[in-house]
Amino acid sequence: MLDLHHIFAMQKKALFFLLALCALGWGFTSYPTVFAGIAVGACFGTYNFWILVRRMDKFDRSISEGKKTVSLGSALRFGSGIASVAIAITLPQYFHLISTVIGLMIPYVFLFIGVIVSSVRNK
Known part of the structure; x- marks a missing residue:
């Protein structure tokens, strides 16, 4: 694993590639709000994944040291998701709400694809 x-x-490399595609879609298609929503959602989703990585490191250290375990930051990640949706709701002329929610899930799709590719390579 x-x-x-x-x-x-x-994930960060894939995010930069996705943001470049979103910038092209925002600039050259008739759906700029959709691509802006995907970009904002993907940024917040990657931020959520970064929080998870950071908290997992703290969790592993506390387990290895025998200390009491800490929270994995679910409230902070949930708040970040709410913030991205709040941005899309308050600025609908710039961001599409549904594409923002889809963008929030993109890092987890990248994670799923990475696991599949890794398991195929290891076979």
Whole structure:
């Protein structure tokens, strides 16, 4: 299995590629709000994944040191998701709500694809 930091590095590379595609879609299609929503959602989704990686490191350290375990930051990630949706709701002329929610899920789709590719390579 891949290290969580390696997975996050791959996520960042995929995010930059996705943001470039969103910038092209925003600039050259008739759906700029959809591509802007995907970009905002993907940024917040990657931020949520970064929070998860950071909290998992703290969790692993506390388990290995025998200390009491800490929270994995679910409330912070939930709040971040609410913030991205709030941006899309308050600025509908710039961001499409449904595409923002889809963008929030893109890092997890990238994670799923990465696991599949990793398991195929290891076979």
